[in-house]
Amino acid sequence: MVNDPFEAIANLVRRRIVERLATGLRRVGAATHGLAVSKPAISRHVRVLEDAGGVVRTSCDCGGPPDPAGTRRSPRSTPGSVAGCGW
Numbered sequence: 001m002v003n004d005p006f007e008a009i010a011n012l013v014r015r016r017i018v019e020r021l022a023t024g025l026r027r028v029g030a031a032t033h034g035l036a037v038s039k040p041a042i043s044r045h046v047r048v049l050e051d052a053g054g055v056v057r058t059s060c061d062c063g064g065p066p067d068p069a070g071t072r073r074s075p076r077s078t079p080g081s082v083a084g085c086g087w
Contacts, residue, residue: 008052013037014045018054 002008009015013035020031032042049055 005052
């Protein structure tokens, strides 16, 4: 488990995810589109970013079909964290 945000964003894939999330809320698929990484690997990268405090998952309306149950969770960068500074 990576607790250091600098270590978490040292990985290029995670850094790209954070850069894309810094522009606003989006679904994981949109934030990772074009990255040559499997879905299970993307899940692990997002989990590492969550563990480091740079990303949180929230229920949101991110341009997809309605989710009345609130079961879809979308990541967003955490304000005040290294990952959330829009870098």
